[in-house]
Amino acid sequence: MKMISIKAMKSVFFGIGLVAMIAMVPAYAQTSGAPVLSQTSITLGLGQTATVTSQGGTNVYLLYNSSPIVASISANGTQITATGVGLGSTSANICAVGSASDCANLTVTVQATVAQALSFNPSSVSLSLGGAQAVAVSGGNGTYSTSGSPNASVATASLASNTLTITAVGAGTAAVTVCDQSQNCGTVNITISSSPTSANQTASVTFSVTNPEVAAGQTKVVSLTSRLGTFVFHVIYNSDANVVQATTDNANLSLRGISAGSALLTVCAAGDGCNQLNVKVTGTVASPAPPPSAPAGGTSPAPAPTPTPPPPAASTTDTSSVLAAIQTMQTKLAQMLQEIQAMTASLAKLSATLLAQNTGKQTAIAGISDTSSVTFTQYLVTGSENYEVTALQNLLTRLGFYSGPVSGYFGALTEEAVRSYQSARGISPVGYVGPSTRTALNAE
Numbered sequence: 287m288k289m290i291s292i293k294a295m296k297s298v299f300f301g302i303g304l305v306a307m308i309a310m311v312p313a314y315a316q317t318s319g320a321p322v323l324s325q326t327s328i329t330l331g332l333g334q335t336a337t338v339t340s341q342g343g344t345n346v347y348l349l350y351n352s353s354p355i356v357a358s359i360s361a362n363g364t365q366i367t368a369t370g371v372g373l374g375s376t377s378a379n380i381c382a383v384g385s386a387s388d389c390a391n392l393t394v395t396v397q398a399t400v401a402q403a404l405s406f407n408p409s410s411v412s413l414s415l416g417g418a419q420a421v422a423v424s425g426g427n428g429t430y431s432t433s434g435s436p437n438a439s440v441a442t443a444s445l446a447s448n449t450l451t452i453t454a455v456g457a458g459t460a461a462v463t464v465c466d467q468s469q470n471c472g473t474v475n476i477t478i479s480s481s482p483t484s485a486n487q488t489a490s491v492t493f494s495v496t497n498p499e500v501a502a503g504q505t506k507v508v509s510l511t512s513r514l515g516t517f518v519f520h521v522i523y524n525s526d527a528n529v530v531q532a533t534t535d536n537a538n539l540s541l542r543g544i545s546a547g548s549a550l551l552t553v554c555a556a557g558d559g560c561n562q563l564n565v566k567v568t569g570t571v572a573s574p575a576p577p578p579s580a581p582a583g584g585t586s587p588a589p590a591p592t593p594t595p596p597p598p599a600a601s602t603t604d605t606s607s608v609l610a611a612i613q614t615m616q617t618k619l620a621q622m623l624q625e626i627q628a629m630t631a632s633l634a635k636l637s638a639t640l641l642a643q644n645t646g647k648q649t650a651i652a653g654i655s656d657t658s659s660v661t662f663t664q665y666l667v668t669g670s671e672n673y674e675v676t677a678l679q680n681l682l683t684r685l686g687f688y689s690g691p692v693s694g695y696f697g698a699l700t701e702e703a704v705r706s707y708q709s710a711r712g713i714s715p716v717g718y719v720g721p722s723t724r725t726a727l728n729a730e
Contacts, residue, residue: 319382319388320381320382320388320389320390321340321341321342321344321346321380321381321382321388321389321390322340322341322342322344322390323338323339323340323341323366323380323390323392324338324339324340324341325338325392326390326391326392326393327392327393327394327395328368328392328393328394328395329394329395329396329397330357330368330369330370330394330395330396330397331370331396331397331398332370332371332372332373332396332397332398333369333370333371334369334370334468335367335368335369335370336367336368337365337366337367337368338365338366338367338368338392339364339365339366340364340365340366340380341364343364344364344382344383345363345364345382345383346361346363346364346366346380346381346382346383347361347380347381347383348360348361348366348378348379348380349379349380349381349386349389350378350379351376351377351378352376352377352378353374353375353376353377354371354376355371355372355374356370356371356372356373356374356375356376356394356396357369357370357371357372357376357378357394357396358371359376359378359392359394361380366378366380366392368392368394370394370396370397371396372396373396373397373398374395374396375393375394375395375396376393376394377391377392377393377394378391378392378393378394379391380392403425403426403470403472404423404424404425404426404430404464404465404466404470404471404472405423405424405425405472406421406422406423406424406450406464406472406474407421407422407424408421409474409475410474410475410476410477411452411474411475411476411477412476412477412478412479413441413452413454413476413477413478413479414454414478414479414559414560415454415455415456415457415478415479415490415552415554415559415560415561415562417453417454417559418451418452418453418454419451419452420449420450420451420452421449421450421451421452421474422448422449422450423445423448423449423450423464423472424448425466425472426465426466426468426470426472427466427467427468427470429466429467430445430447430448430464430465430466431445431464431465432445432450432462432463432464432465433463433464433465433471436452436460436461436462436476437458437459437460438455438523439455439456439458439523439525439550440454440455440456440457440458440459440460440476440478441453441454441455441460441462441476441478442455443462445464450462450464450474452474452476453522454478454560455478455522455523455552456478456523456525456550456552456562457478457479457562458478459475459476459477459478460475460476460478461473461474461475461476462474462476490512490513490514490554490555490559490560490561491510491511491512491513491519491553491554491555491559491560491561492510492511492512492561493508493509493510493539493553493561493563494508494509494510495508496563497563497564497565497566498541498563498565498566499565499566499567499568500530500541500542500543500565500566500567500568501543501567501568501569502543502544502545502546502567502568502569503543504542504543505540505541505542505543506540506541506543507538507539507540507541508538508539508541508563509537509538509539510534510537510538510539510553510555511537512555513555513559514555518536518555518556519534519536519537519539519553519554519555519556520534520553520554520556521533521534521539521551521552521553522552522553522554522560523550523551523552524549524550524551525549525550525551526547526548526549527544527549528544528545528547529543529544529545529546529547529548529549529565529567530542530543530544530549530551530565530567531544532549532551532565534553539551539553539563541565543567543568543569544567545567545569546567546568546569547566547567548564548565548566548567549564549565549567550562550563550564550565551563551564551565660673660674660677661728662674662677662678662719662724662727662728663724664719665718665719665720666678666696666704666718666719667696667718667719668696668697668698668700668701668717668718669696670695670696671694671695671696672694673694675694675695675696675700676692676693676694678696678700678704678719678727679691679692679693679694679700679703680692681727681730682700682703682704682707685707685730687703687704687706687707687710688700688703690703701717701718702717704717704718704719704723705717707723707726708723711726713726
């Protein structure tokens, strides 16, 4: 019997195991294409963990890890996590869920120590007031961030991607620390000088007062001049805004005292350099004047009370004038009342007369009972009031066109009755009595 080599047996067992693992692939929907990993090779230290992402939102699973004793690898959703457990390297097949062929390879190397030092270019920074320097950051693992802040009275630091920008604020030294996502860190040392670069140079900004003092609540203005003659200045640093408020207006620096203390300002000229100014704010408030001292040998006597002057006597002339004015007003009021009474009586008489006249007129108009012999001779329109209207109402009532009161007044009811009569007699229904209607009425 022919013997099978050990190598051949390993190949057979590997194939059987691979087939078994393929059979265990989760039965999810098929995806198109192999997953794209954010990193295809990572280096870890013992016990160190790193995460790799499947980009594009493709969910993945671990198909095969060639050496689990080197790194523990797991996949969940779009995240692959690897942890170093032993020295060496391992290769993992990361496949898209639902497929055993759409896979990507991830190599994990585990070392005893992983030194990923950061590097800076330049490694240290020296500036004059108002200057700025860009520092390139490289090395390390992943995204950079600053850890802590430099001395704000000396310099400020801002980090964008892999560029660290240092801006000089005040004379002195400072340091800024930059770290990667694995917390590997490096430090940039900063030195800021406020002195001119050579003996024959003057300061970039000069002040009309070198060490100004201002009282709390008061304002002091300091004139500014620049080496290049510019008229645009900026306060880029104020060590204590609770002590002094500093603003610039063209070539004037306005200092508003807030509370007692000292503050250091850095003022820069546009297109030129900067200079620093120490400001002192005093919070002393003037004490009130002391009371007058008592004479020697005892307390001062109490001042004599000031006598209250008596109220002025009422003027006899003024009183008489007031009384006379009151009497005059009373007389006028009495006269007005008499006039009102007379007018009221006149109105009553007039009302009685009008009522009697109207009653007699209505009685006369309404008293005409026999209107059969009346001949219509007038225009009768809305608002007419006479015996012919009474005759008209009686006639229209008898003919069945009018059902209102016989009042002798041509109103809306009479107008409507006239229209009905005119329509029945073939006359244009104008609603008033004219020649054609009179002829018809007289013929009834």
